[in-house]
Amino acid sequence: MPTAAFGQLVAGLLDGMGQSMNAVRPTDDGLLLRTTDGFLFAFLEDPTTVSLASVQRLVGLAGDDAKRLAVLTPGHLPLALTEAVVRAGGSVVDSARFAELARGLGLGAYLGEEPRPAPAERRPRLLPSAQQLDATILRAKTWLDWGVPVLALRFYRQAATSKPEFVPARVGIGRSLLALGLVDDAARTFAEILAAHPDDVDARLGQASVLGAKGKVAEEIRVYRTLLAEGSERLDVRTHLLAAEIAEGAWADARREVEAILAIAPEDPQFRFLHAATLWKTREEAAGNRERDRARTLGLEWERERSLAEHLGLPPPIRPAGGEPARRPSRPAVPSRRPARRNPAASRRAPPRGRKRK
Numbered sequence: 001m002p003t004a005a006f007g008q009l010v011a012g013l014l015d016g017m018g019q020s021m022n023a024v025r026p027t028d029d030g031l032l033l034r035t036t037d038g039f040l041f042a043f044l045e046d047p048t049t050v051s052l053a054s055v056q057r058l059v060g061l062a063g064d065d066a067k068r069l070a071v072l073t074p075g076h077l078p079l080a081l082t083e084a085v086v087r088a089g090g091s092v093v094d095s096a097r098f099a100e101l102a103r104g105l106g107l108g109a110y111l112g113e114e115p116r117p118a119p120a121e122r123r124p125r126l127l128p129s130a131q132q133l134d135a136t137i138l139r140a141k142t143w144l145d146w147g148v149p150v151l152a153l154r155f156y157r158q159a160a161t162s163k164p165e166f167v168p169a170r171v172g173i174g175r176s177l178l179a180l181g182l183v184d185d186a187a188r189t190f191a192e193i194l195a196a197h198p199d200d201v202d203a204r205l206g207q208a209s210v211l212g213a214k215g216k217v218a219e220e221i222r223v224y225r226t227l228l229a230e231g232s233e234r235l236d237v238r239t240h241l242l243a244a245e246i247a248e249g250a251w252a253d254a255r256r257e258v259e260a261i262l263a264i265a266p267e268d269p270q271f272r273f274l275h276a277a278t279l280w281k282t283r284e285e286a287a288g289n290r291e292r293d294r295a296r297t298l299g300l301e302w303e304r305e306r307s308l309a310e311h312l313g314l315p316p317p318i319r320p321a322g323g324e325p326a327r328r329p330s331r332p333a334v335p336s337r338r339p340a341r342r343n344p345a346a347s348r349r350a351p352p353r354g355r356k357r358k
Helices: 003-017 052-062 079-088 094-106 129-143 148-162 169-181 183-196 201-213 218-230 235-248 249-265 267-280 285-297 302-312 344-348
Strands: 031-032 040-044 069-073 091-094
Touching: 003 031, 003 040, 003 094, 003 148, 040 052, 052 069, 052 079, 052 267, 069 079, 069 094, 079 091, 079 201, 091 094, 091 285, 129 148, 169 183, 169 201, 183 201, 183 344, 201 218, 201 235, 218 235, 235 249, 267 302, 285 302
Parallel strands: 040 069, 069 091
Antiparallel strands: 031 040
């Protein structure tokens, strides 16, 4: 049975996520909560005492849609158990990720940490309700950027509950559902937004991404091209289009698109490397090699180049003489074509401090 201190910590986490302790059920390993939207949250106090059979029971409790299972624990969940959850489609938030969740909600004291100092005020004061909404949206965006959509969804839903007409919160819900692989739920969310706001670019981007997730890449590409034809100058429209063209194997089109992006962001090393890839794929090897070298000169790290090459089906780069220290890969230059995160090690990397630059 969980200790009283752990129960208080979980109560604080749920309150911060807009949930209630009333529906929590204690188990031998921790506490369980099934939310009204069908997610199962398992809070495990000591992961070293959890067995594979216990994890398999959790997967079974999640039912046919184990993507809605989230396991949260302050310690390291053993790798075999993490893989069992992720393989079923669930999410794991453990160790550093769990600690960051607690800190972000002002609960670091439960982990034996000193309270964080209040951030310096950098903008005009907002009404308390607006400040709370702003903080919730920022928290949701941060977790989505860090690749933990199950937490992003909770905070986006919390924001939408406090202000139902706030479109960015509803778009965030759709993006989080799509990142979790809940494609039909995401499609319904974007359709509801567009029924009331047919010109919302973010919702149209989300709807296009749903088409891609369903394998309708040609239709997805048509949506992006329509947005550009209507005069949208947003770089993210072009990056989504580039990702879709790469997924479709339309390398000549992808080359034209990445060249248009480089006209806007000429010093971006990842787009330089993507340009190199399109040149190689369109049989201009020498020009591609020059672009790859330029990308490296602009700061493309070996680990990131290796990751991009793997994603594009290219031969891996040769490691520099003497090796290079392992570095955390930066955010991808193009949107991922995979709706859900499948890397068990991802939950073990400590997230960066502060707001992530876009």
